[in-house]
Every structure is written in C-alpha cells, then in structure tokens.
Amino acid sequence: MTDVLTQRVTAIIAKSAKRDEAAISAETTFEQLGLDSLDALGVISALEDEFNVSIPNEEVARIRNVGHAIESLGKLLALTSGGGKTSPER
Amino acid sequence: MHGRRVVVTGMGVVSAIGQNLPEFWESLKEGRSGIGPIESVDRTKLRFSNGAEVRSFNPLNYFDEKRSEMLDRFAQFAVVAAREAVADAGITWTPELRERTCVTTGSGIGGERAHDEGFSDLYRENRGRVHPLTVPRVMPNAGASHISMEFGITGPVFTISTACSSSNHSIGNAFWMVRNGLVDLALTGGSESPFTYGYLKSWEGLRVISSTTCRPFSKNRDGMILGEGGGMLVLESLDAARARGVRIYGEIVGFGMSADAFHLTQPSPEGASRAVRAALHDGGVPPEEIGYVNAHGTATVTNDSMEARVIHMVFGEHADRVGVSSTKSLHGHVLGGAGAIEAIATVLALHHGILPPTGNYAEPDPACDIDVIPNVSRAQTVEYALSNSFAFGGLNAVLAFRRWEG
Numbered sequence: 341m342t343d344v345l346t347q348r349v350t351a352i353i354a355k356s357a358k359r360d361e362a363a364i365s366a367e368t369t370f371e372q373l374g375l376d377s378l379d380a381l382g383v384i385s386a387l388e389d390e391f392n393v394s395i396p397n398e399e400v401a402r403i404r405n406v407g408h409a410i411e412s413l414g415k416l417l418a419l420t421s422g423g424g425k426t427s428p429e430r
Numbered sequence: 431m432h433g434r435r436v437v438v439t440g441m442g443v444v445s446a447i448g449q450n451l452p453e454f455w456e457s458l459k460e461g462r463s464g465i466g467p468i469e470s471v472d473r474t475k476l477r478f479s480n481g482a483e484v485r486s487f488n489p490l491n492y493f494d495e496k497r498s499e500m501l502d503r504f505a506q507f508a509v510v511a512a513r514e515a516v517a518d519a520g521i522t523w524t525p526e527l528r529e530r531t532c533v534t535t536g537s538g539i540g541g542e543r544a545h546d547e548g549f550s551d552l553y554r555e556n557r558g559r560v561h562p563l564t565v566p567r568v569m570p571n572a573g574a575s576h577i578s579m580e581f582g583i584t585g586p587v588f589t590i591s592t593a594c595s596s597s598n599h600s601i602g603n604a605f606w607m608v609r610n611g612l613v614d615l616a617l618t619g620g621s622e623s624p625f626t627y628g629y630l631k632s633w634e635g636l637r638v639i640s641s642t643t644c645r646p647f648s649k650n651r652d653g654m655i656l657g658e659g660g661g662m663l664v665l666e667s668l669d670a671a672r673a674r675g676v677r678i679y680g681e682i683v684g685f686g687m688s689a690d691a692f693h694l695t696q697p698s699p700e701g702a703s704r705a706v707r708a709a710l711h712d713g714g715v716p717p718e719e720i721g722y723v724n725a726h727g728t729a730t731v732t733n734d735s736m737e738a739r740v741i742h743m744v745f746g747e748h749a750d751r752v753g754v755s756s757t758k759s760l761h762g763h764v765l766g767g768a769g770a771i772e773a774i775a776t777v778l779a780l781h782h783g784i785l786p787p788t789g790n791y792a793e794p795d796p797a798c799d800i801d802v803i804p805n806v807s808r809a810q811t812v813e814y815a816l817s818n819s820f821a822f823g824g825l826n827a828v829l830a831f832r833r834w835e836g
Contacts, residue, residue: 378695
C-alpha cells in the first residue's frame with residue numbers, strides 16, 4: 341500500500357513539475373523541482389483530486405518535499421478508510 | 431504640491447459593521463467586529479466558516495422591485511453609499527455641476543452574484559437561457575453607471591479594477607481630476623459583494639482565508655476574512671467647499687502608485703514602499719508628519735510582516751511613533767471596495783481624533799514590530815495619515831490625508 345501511494349504521489353508531482361519520476365525521491369523539495377508557492381497549490385490540488393481528499397491549510401503549510409506530501413496523504417487516507425469523514429465534502 | 435486643494439465633504443458606507451456612516455464609526459470606535467458565520471452560502475461546504483457580511487440588507491428598503499432587479503448586490507452597495515455621501519455633503523445639483531462632476535468606483539469582480547446565479551441556471555439547472563439583464567448586472571462598472579444615472583452626472587465616469595487596490599486607484603484618480611481642475615466635484619469609492627459558493631471556493635483554493643478570524647499583525651494570524659460592502663466619498667475643491675459653507679471632514683493630499691513586478695500573489699516590500707513614498711511625495715508630506723496608517727493588513731502571514739517592513743523602510747526612526755491599525759479586522763477584506771471603506775475610516779480617524787484599533791490582536795509577532803493600536807481605539811490627534819492597498823498582481827495604491835482644522 342505504501343509503495344503504491346509513493347508511486348502515485350511521485351507520478352503526480354513529476355507530472356506537475358515536468359520532471360522525470362526517476363529523479364524524484366522523498367527528500368526532493370518543491371523548491372528543488374522549481375515549484376514556487378503558486379505551483380505548489382496546483383500540485384496539492386491535483387493530489388486532492390487524485391485521492392479524493394481535502395488537505396487542510398495547516399497540513400499544506402508543512403508540505404515542503406515529496407516525503408511530506410506522501411505522509412500527509414497517508415494520514416488522511418487512513419482516516420477515511422477507518423470510516424472517518426474528511427471535511428469539507430467535495 | 432500642485433493644483434487646487436481637495437477636501438472630503440461627504441461620505442457614505444455600507445459594511446458588516448454598519449450600514450451607514452454613524453453606525454460604521456461607532457463600531458470602529460468601539461472596536462466592534464462584524465465577522466461571524468457565513469450566512470449567504472452553505473458554509474458546511476467550505477474549508478472556512480466566517481465572513482464579514484452585510485447582514486439583513488434588504489434592497490427593497492432602498493430600491494423599488496424593478497430597479498433592484500437591475501442591480502447586482504455590489505452595485506446596490508455602491509448606490510446606497512453614494513446616496514448617503516451626496517446627502518451628507520448637502521449637494522445642490524445644477525446642470526453645470528452635473529457636467530463638472532466625475533464618478534469613479536473600484537470593483538474587483540463586479541456582479542459576481544448575478545454571474546453565479548445566471549451560470550448556475552445554465553450549467554446546473556440546464557435552463558436554456560440566463561436572465562436577460564445578466565450582462566449589465568455583471569459588468570464591474572454597474573455601480574458607477576447607476577450612480578451617474580441616479581444623479582444625472584454627465585462628467586467623467588469610470589471604474590477601475592485592480593483587485594484589492596481598486597478603490598484606492600479609483601479615489602486617487604478622482605482626487606487628481608479635482609486637483610487639476612478637470613472636474614469640480616468627485617463622487618468616488620468602490621464596492622464588492624463576493625459571497626457566492628463558486629467565488630468562495632476559488633479563495634479556498636488559494637489557502638489564504640482564516641479558519642477562525644482576522645488577526646492582523648498577530649503572531650497566531652492565519653489568514654484573511656472576506657467582507658462585503660461599499661463606500662463613497664465626495665471630494666471637491668477647498669474653495670468650492672468654503673463657498674458652500676459645507677462641513678469639511680478632512681483633506682486628501684496625496685496619491686501614490688507602484689507595481690511590484692515580482693509575483694502574482696506574494697507582495698514585495700520594495701514595491702509597496704515605492705507607492706507609500708509616491709503618496710508622500712505627491713502630497714509634499716515629510717514622512718515624520720505621518721501619525722497614523724490604515725494598513726492593508728489582511729492578516730495573511732506574508733502581507734503583515736511585509737507591511738511592517740515597509741513601515742520601517744519608509745519611516746525609519748519615526749516608525750515607533752506611527753500608529754498602524756488594520757480595520758479589516760473589524761469589517762473584513764472587501765476586496766475592490768476595501769480602499770473606499772478604509773479611506774472613510776482614515777478620514778473619520780483624523781476628523782474625530784480617535785484612531786481605530788487592530789481587532790482580535792492576541793500575540794505580538796517580532797516580525798511585525800510596529801505599534802498596531804491593539805484592540806482598543808486610541809484618542810490621538812494626528813495631522814497626517816495614510817491608507818495602504820497592496821493587491822494581487824503586485825499593484826500598490828496609497829492615499830494620504832490631512833486633518834482639517836475648524
């Protein structure tokens with residue numbers, strides 16, 4: 341499950357940043373990928389669409405690299421699969 | 431300084447903290463906030479809950495049914511504020527005056543509600559048509575046009591749309607037209623009505639809206655609170671005001687503009703400082719004469735620390751003696767109408783010798799090392815004041831005002 345999550349997140353970030361997936365690791369920062377704050381919003385939005393979740397503002401503020409993104413999504417998906425409701429509704 | 435001296439002789443306002451000038455001023459003085467749970471949109475569908483709406487505003491109190499159909503809410507605010515300002519200034523219209531009067535308004539998004547309702551019908555309800563008046567309701571100049579028609583004003587009439595700086599750009603240009611003699615009277619300000627589901631969702635995506643309240647300059651600030659409303663000011667030459675024997679609220683002395691040429695949403699202290707200095711230069715005002723600044727103060731993490739830097743950059747050692755408050759903490763961020771509402775707050779502050787507070791201030795932030803007039807208004811006679819607007823797209827517009835004596 342973790343491998344699939346990592347793969348999906350990496351694919352989306354790679355597509356947004358127009359970079360090769362192979363060049364991206366958990367430590368790769370958005371800055372290193374040439375993504376500024378506005379680009380990052382686009383990436384977050386694409387991740388929300390892909391996983392059908394809503395990432396809260398406080399969480400978004402902490403996401404600086406690919407690994408953070410994977411962690412945040414992992415937490416949110418664990419909540420939803422555990423029966424908790426992510427809010428707000430889409 | 432060059433050209434005629436220009437004074438403020440009337441004001442009108444509709445806001446979350448008062449639907450007329452006296453109510454608005456009372457709320458500012460008391461530090462009373464109009465921020466609360468959003469009522470006009472289903473807030474359970476939003477990541478944030480609060481806004482500064484103009485509650486219980488019934489257009490039929492101001493317009494007959496036919497007229498109210500023609501006006502989106504943002505234009506209703508503009509017209510109602512204009513009516514109050516004109517009455518406040520005690521203007522007697524003549525055909526000559528109507529030709530020598532300008533109307534300028536600011537609006538970022540125009541008739542957003544009409545837009546949203548019309549397109550919702552089309553896309554969601556599959557109606558084959560939208561309301562036939564959708565175009566004139568949506569156009570951002572609707573406020574200015576309706577004001578012009580209401581009073582028969584046939585001089586220069588236009589609307590400026592520069593996001594959060596719209597009203598300051600609008601007022602500044604009206605000021606210059608009176609100063610250089612192109613017109614004798616100006617009815618100027620702006621309005622905004624942003625509370626639709628689609629538009630609020632758009633702001634949600636930018637992640638700059640607070641999930642609690644608006645705490646400008648506070649260490650625990652977490653973003654803006656959107657507001658709605660409108661403000662209009664009457665400007666005329668000092669000579670004309672004296673000849674009429676009308677009460678003068680204050681003098682508008684300077685207008686400065688700049689662009690950051692930096693980032694679409696992040697502000698630049700260099701860009702903002704240039705606009706502040708330009709306003710001071712335009713008014714021939716030495717920086718150390720400024721006693722109060724009505725800040726842009728949106729309570730985003732970025733703006734407020736940037737603005738505090740600007741205060742230090744422009745005022746240097748004098749920065750400690752400048753009171754800086756963000757009244758957005760009380761009436762919300764009215765976007766294209768913000769500058770108008772805040773200009774009115776600034777003029778009233780000078781007129782009454784009471785500086786409105788920065789509301790909801792909880793915790794000092796070392797990055798905002800300025801005198802924010804926390805939570806309680808301050809009795810202080812100040813000679814000159816500024817009102818800042820720093821908009822998305824890096825567009826900055828600053829107004830300078832002077833206290834009127836006598």
